[in-house]
Amino acid sequence: MTTDRSTFPDxxxxxxxxxxxVRGQDHAKRYLSVAIYNHFISHHLEANFxxxxxxxxxxxxxxxxxxxxxQKVAEWLGVPWIHADASSLVQSAIAGEALQRxxxxxIQRAGGDxxxxxxxxxxxxxxxxxxxxxxxxxxxxxxxxxxxxxxxxGIVMRHPQAPGQSLDTAGLxxxxxxxxxxxxxxxxxxxxxxxRIGFQSEDEDDPDDDTPQIILNDLxxxxxxxxxxxxxxLAARFGHISLLDSLTEKDxxxxxxxxxxxxxxxxxxxxxxxxxxLSFNEEAMQSIASLAMASEEGARGLHGIVERVLDPIDHxxxxxxxxxxxxxxxxxxxxxxxxxxxxxxxxxxDLVDQMLxxxxxxxxxxxxxxxxxxxxxxxxxxxIPVAGLTEAIRQLEMALGRLGLTTEQDRTWRSLIxxxxxxxxxxxxxxxxxxxxxxxxxxxxxxxxxxNNGDLVETIGSILNSKR
Numbered sequence: 001m002t003t004d005r006s007t008f009p010d011x012x013x014x015x016x017x018x019x020x021x022v023r024g025q026d027h028a029k030r031y032l033s034v035a036i037y038n039h040f041i042s043h044h045l046e047a048n049f050x051x052x053x054x055x056x057x058x059x060x061x062x063x064x065x066x067x068x069x070x071q072k073v074a075e076w077l078g079v080p081w082i083h084a085d086a087s088s089l090v091q092s093a094i095a096g097e098a099l100q101r102x103x104x105x106x107i108q109r110a111g112g113d114x115x116x117x118x119x120x121x122x123x124x125x126x127x128x129x130x131x132x133x134x135x136x137x138x139x140x141x142x143x144x145x146x147x148x149x150x151x152x153x154g155i156v157m158r159h160p161q162a163p164g165q166s167l168d169t170a171g172l173x174x175x176x177x178x179x180x181x182x183x184x185x186x187x188x189x190x191x192x193x194x195x196r197i198g199f200q201s202e203d204e205d206d207p208d209d210d211t212p213q214i215i216l217n218d219l220x221x222x223x224x225x226x227x228x229x230x231x232x233x234l235a236a237r238f239g240h241i242s243l244l245d246s247l248t249e250k251d252x253x254x255x256x257x258x259x260x261x262x263x264x265x266x267x268x269x270x271x272x273x274x275x276x277x278l279s280f281n282e283e284a285m286q287s288i289a290s291l292a293m294a295s296e297e298g299a300r301g302l303h304g305i306v307e308r309v310l311d312p313i314d315h316x317x318x319x320x321x322x323x324x325x326x327x328x329x330x331x332x333x334x335x336x337x338x339x340x341x342x343x344x345x346x347x348x349x350d351l352v353d354q355m356l357x358x359x360x361x362x363x364x365x366x367x368x369x370x371x372x373x374x375x376x377x378x379x380x381x382x383x384i385p386v387a388g389l390t391e392a393i394r395q396l397e398m399a400l401g402r403l404g405l406t407t408e409q410d411r412t413w414r415s416l417i418x419x420x421x422x423x424x425x426x427x428x429x430x431x432x433x434x435x436x437x438x439x440x441x442x443x444x445x446x447x448x449x450x451x452n453n454g455d456l457v458e459t460i461g462s463i464l465n466s467k468r
Contacts, residue, residue, distance in 0.1 A: 011037045014073060021072040022065040023251050023259065027217050028058055031240040032069055032175075036077070038239075039173045040119075055152060055174040055237050057127070057225075059183060060244030063298010066177040070123045080110040081121040086144055086176075087129035099147055103157040103167050111410055112403040114165040120172055124148060127178035131229025145234050148174070152237050165404070176238070183243065184216065186224045217243050247298055252289035255299055256280070256306075263306045274317045275351040277327040284309075287335035305335075312340045321352040374456045377426050381433065389425040393417075396432040400442040409446035416449065431456065438463050 009017070014033035022029070039054040058066040067083060074081035082105045102122060110117035130144035154170025220243060225235040247255075256264050257280075264280055271278040280288075288305050295301040309330060313320070320328075326346030333339045384392060405413060420427045435445050440463050452458040 008040060009037075009077075014076075017076055018069060018073060020260070022069055023247070023254050025065055025069070025244050028060075028066070028069060028242040028244050031056060031242045032058075032073065035173070035175075035240055036073055040077075043171060054239045055176070057238040057241045058175065058177045058244060059180050059220075059242065061179050061181070061246055061296070061298060063300040064244045064247055065299060066244060067123060067125060068299075070121065070175050074121050079119045079121060080106055080117055081123060082106050082109055083123045083125060085126055086124050086148070086178075087126045099151060099155060099157065102151065103169060106172075107167060107403060112405050113407050113410065114167055115407070117167055118171050122151070122172050122174050124174065124176045125178075127176045127230075128180045128228070129178075132231065133229070141229065142231060145231050148176070149231070149234050149237065152234075174237075180225075180228055182228060183220070183224060186227050187216065187219050187221075190221070190224065190227075191219065247293075249286070249289040249293055252292045252299070252302065253285050256285050256288060256302060263303045267306065267310065271317060271328070273351075273355055274321040276317065276321055276325055278330070279327070280330045281332075283332040284330045284335050287332050291335070308338075309335050312338065318352055318356070373424070373427055375427060375430055375460065377430050378433065381426050381429050384426075384429070386423060386425070389429055393425060393429050393432065396429070396436065397442060400432060400436060400440075400445075402442055404441070404443050405446060406443070408450070409443055412446045412449055413442070416454070427456070431460070434460055435463055440466075 011030075011033040014036055015029050018029045018033065035054045035056045042054065058069070060066060070081065071083075082102065084102050084105070103117075106120045106122065107114060107117045110120065130141040132139055132145075133141050151169045151172070152174050154168055157167045157169060158165065220241050222232075222235040222238070222241070225241070226232055256262055259265075264285075268278050288302065288309065291305050292299070292301045295305070297304075307314070312334075313328065320343070324345045324347075325343045327344045328341050330341050334341045402413075417425075417428055431445065432442070435441065445459065445463065448459040448462045449456075452462065
């Protein structure tokens with residue numbers, strides 16, 4: 001999701017954008033903004049990518065916004081990003097498969113464009129799940145750490161279906177995340193347990209507390225990470241380390257009521273499309289916040305709680321709309337006891353039936369799709385259900401070199417796919433099957449399409465004649 005701006009945002013602009021997406025976590029937003037800015041500006045100035053590390057380590061419990069922060073800034077900048085789970089890489093890292101999996105996923109996210117993938121961000125989550133567990137070689141956690149370290153330092157990765165193109169991982173920005181719940185205890189042991197000193201987050205401010213307070217983020221040292229099981233080399237690669245705060249009930253209520261991406265906001269829009277105003281009163285939101293606190297799932301737990309609260313009515317939007325219900329209020333009893341919410345009737349309208357008619361119409365083949373197809377379709381392809389065409393096309397695309405398309409070829413191919421939706425996908429599948437039988441490739445097909453101005457018959461003839 002890019003914007004219409006014409007200049008790269010400075011750290012303060014990035015921070016301001018993140019303020020609109022995530023509640024609190026000012027320290028993490030500041031360090032992420034600086035890391036993002038420094039990374040892209042440095043790579044613009046230094047062509048060889050070999051500068052001081054900007055990689056970032058975000059620490060904190062689950063559901064406080066670590067992944068969400070990275071997602072939102074990557075989408076805003078319009079750069080590809082991927083989310084890899086360190087805990088799932090333990091065995092594959094030993095065989096070296098983790099490296100190819102991570103870079104391959106990034107290239108795929110970039111639509112096969114290696115130049116775009118080179119600007120990407122790699123988020124590696126649950127780093128604490130690959131800590132050192134034994135002394136000496138053979139530790140599976142250290143194998144993952146070594147793989148991550150190798151990627152950070154730079155490996156030139158090539159994809160087997162894209163000869164001549166490569167991705168230098170030294171040019172990527174790596175952001176690692178982990179909970180590391182023992183961090184506070186490790187810091188206390190290192191500096192000494194002084195009862196006169198208390199820790200607080202940056203958002204806490206108690207004017208009645210005379211105890212000297214120290215921001216925990218100011219005390220984190222890389223040796224603390226080593227004590228928690230990270231290798232010294234990996235710990236040294238992080239230019240910044242930030243500890244995110246646990247969310248409070250007040251934070252949860254704000255996320256429910258104020259954030260533009262809130263689950264309640266999504267539900268309100270859904271029910272409004274049926275002509276029904278859905279609302280949650282303050283007591284209901286407070287109860288939801290209390291349940292989220294108890295679940296220890298963080299903000300991600302809010303979605304499941306709201307879904308359970310709406311369970312008594314979530315299968316009845318059409319029934320209620322046709323019955324004249326115009327407003328539904330979720331109260332405390334709905335949250336705590338699972339009761340059906342109070343409802344109010346109003347003047348009826350045909351909004352829901354109009355919407356259902358529009359949705360149904362969009363799903364039906366258009367008249368242009370029923371026209372004579374431009375090329376002959378094999379009987380085997382005609383027998384494939386429409387629902388199975390997409391997967392069949394996807395498998396053939398990859399086998400025939402989708403990742404090897406240039407940016408211009410990829411644009412040509414995407415344009416052709418859009419031209420033949422629904423039943424028209426049989427045309428696309430027939431094209432792929434034809435070039436496979438001819439021993440050709442998808443890049444060659446796109447090249448011929450460009451030369452023949454999109455004429456499918458002439459393109460197929462050119463490919464078949466070239467293989468004779």
